[in-house]
Amino acid sequence: MSDRMIASQFISLYDLxxxxxxxxxxNFPEYxxxxxxxxxxxxNQNGHCYLELVDKNEEKVIAQARxxxxxxxxxxxxxxxxxxxxxxxxxxxxxxxxxxxxxxxxYGLSLNIRDIDPTYSTGEMARKKRETVERLLRExxxxxxxxxxxxxxxxxxxxxxxxxxxxxxxxxxxxxxxxYGYRFSLxxxxxxxxxxxxxxxxxxxxxxIKKQIDLFDLVVIIRGxxxxxxLSCFDDYELSAGIARFPLPVxxxxxxxxxxxxxxxxxxTKKKTPTAVAEFIISGVRLFxxxxxxxxxxxxxxxxxxxxNSRYSLQENLNTxxxxxxxxxxxxxxxxxxxxxxxxxxxxxxxxxxxxRLSLVLQKVNxxxxxxxxxxxxxxxxxxxxxxxxxxxxxxxxxxxVARINGNLLTSIKQAKSGQTITTQLLDGxxxxxxxxxx
Amino acid sequence: xxxxxxxxxxxxxxxxxxxxDEIENGEIDVDxxxxxxxxxxxxxxICKSKLKKTQEELDKLLSEIExxxxxxxxxxxxxxx
Numbered sequence: 001m002s003d004r005m006i007a008s009q010f011i012s013l014y015d016l017x018x019x020x021x022x023x024x025x026x027n028f029p030e031y032x033x034x035x036x037x038x039x040x041x042x043x044n045q046n047g048h049c050y051l052e053l054v055d056k057n058e059e060k061v062i063a064q065a066r067x068x069x070x071x072x073x074x075x076x077x078x079x080x081x082x083x084x085x086x087x088x089x090x091x092x093x094x095x096x097x098x099x100x101x102x103x104x105x106x107y108g109l110s111l112n113i114r115d116i117d118p119t120y121s122t123g124e125m126a127r128k129k130r131e132t133v134e135r136l137l138r139e140x141x142x143x144x145x146x147x148x149x150x151x152x153x154x155x156x157x158x159x160x161x162x163x164x165x166x167x168x169x170x171x172x173x174x175x176x177x178x179x180y181g182y183r184f185s186l187x188x189x190x191x192x193x194x195x196x197x198x199x200x201x202x203x204x205x206x207x208x209i210k211k212q213i214d215l216f217d218l219v220v221i222i223r224g225x226x227x228x229x230x231l232s233c234f235d236d237y238e239l240s241a242g243i244a245r246f247p248l249p250v251x252x253x254x255x256x257x258x259x260x261x262x263x264x265x266x267x268x269t270k271k272k273t274p275t276a277v278a279e280f281i282i283s284g285v286r287l288f289x290x291x292x293x294x295x296x297x298x299x300x301x302x303x304x305x306x307x308x309n310s311r312y313s314l315q316e317n318l319n320t321x322x323x324x325x326x327x328x329x330x331x332x333x334x335x336x337x338x339x340x341x342x343x344x345x346x347x348x349x350x351x352x353x354x355x356x357r358l359s360l361v362l363q364k365v366n367x368x369x370x371x372x373x374x375x376x377x378x379x380x381x382x383x384x385x386x387x388x389x390x391x392x393x394x395x396x397x398x399x400x401x402v403a404r405i406n407g408n409l410l411t412s413i414k415q416a417k418s419g420q421t422i423t424t425q426l427l428d429g430x431x432x433x434x435x436x437x438x439x
Numbered sequence: 440x441x442x443x444x445x446x447x448x449x450x451x452x453x454x455x456x457x458x459x460d461e462i463e464n465g466e467i468d469v470d471x472x473x474x475x476x477x478x479x480x481x482x483x484x485i486c487k488s489k490l491k492k493t494q495e496e497l498d499k500l501l502s503e504i505e506x507x508x509x510x511x512x513x514x515x516x517x518x519x520x
Contacts, residue, residue, distance in 0.1 A: 153490065155489075155490070180491075181491045182490050182491055183490070285490060288452075288490070289486075289487065292451075292455065292483045293483070295456060295459050295479070296479060299455075299479045300476075303462055303472055306469060309465070
């Protein structure tokens, strides 16, 4: 017996493959439900879908199989799946599907997928997302970007988007043609906004921005309108962590209707659409301008008040001064008036005094005059009487006569000698007499 | 960065707020009021210009203001010569 002996019993590969097909067919006659992760998926020109399915144990592939979804089935399945999950079937996704195990002599083992239960994937994605969120929370990343202060004036914007995206155009137009006339410095950092590469592409854009961070106030991640599906890239841990740690506030406008993506959750501010992001930015600038205007108005108002107060106190002072002056004046005036009155009164009094005095004097004078006059009159009268009495004629009438001797007035008997002649004069003539005796 | 642009929005805002406080609290002498109001107007004008003008326009505006300042400084410093 030799090792080299040619076996007399053998079959062809084809026969073997046929045999395998029959065994497989006999053992897996029905469709069975299987869970697997999509390792790759592609659609060919005819619309048939070819997948590589894997099963992993801690990232290590422990099973792998090809699968197909025929075109007539694929269209409706894909539609149903997208509608339920908001996602397209893609790499990394775990699916629960109903398939028939098939073996083909040329193409080998393959799973012919007839149905996919999207609720499994939904739950699976939700679980994955929840795990991502929990991890971010655990690592203190969930609120990190939110803790950054928004720029006082968001004017220099770094945009992460795809230049062909409708949302990008809307965003640019909205900012550049804002009704306030604000100017923005807008820099686009191109990135894929959907598909498997999106996450990596966005992270790369963030890194580029980080190198020239001084030139920007704000980062926006926008993705417009278009497809409402295929957003699982925005649930990616690496991307979410990158955004969370970014030193500038990140604003998202990913444009979707479904629950927030993890990127939305870690972003500083989340808006639904790129246009809403533009509005948000404009309102930020507007807020600043309003603040400035308010301050300016306050300054005007307070200045007016200050001036008004000063004017008021000046007026007050003037009033006081005026009042004081008036008082002084009126005092002076009344004093003056008083003086005038006093003067008048005094003058009048003086006058009447004088008058009184004058009249008194006059009276006195009068009296004196009259007295003197009377005195004089009396004197004169007496004098007149005396004159009358001493008039010799009147004396002679009363019996007196003038005797002369030898021509001299006879006043003593000694003059008379006997024999002498005495002449006695009377009113009506002379008597001559002779002295006889002396006694 | 442009040197003249170093007056940031933040600084302008803070200075404006300070001026408002001072005037509001009546800490400012009426004699200084005109000066402060002038400064406030300048600050808010610069801010508003920065919001609405392109960098080139802004540079031009700032250089004009700078020229005026220099002129003013020159005329102001003349008597001391």
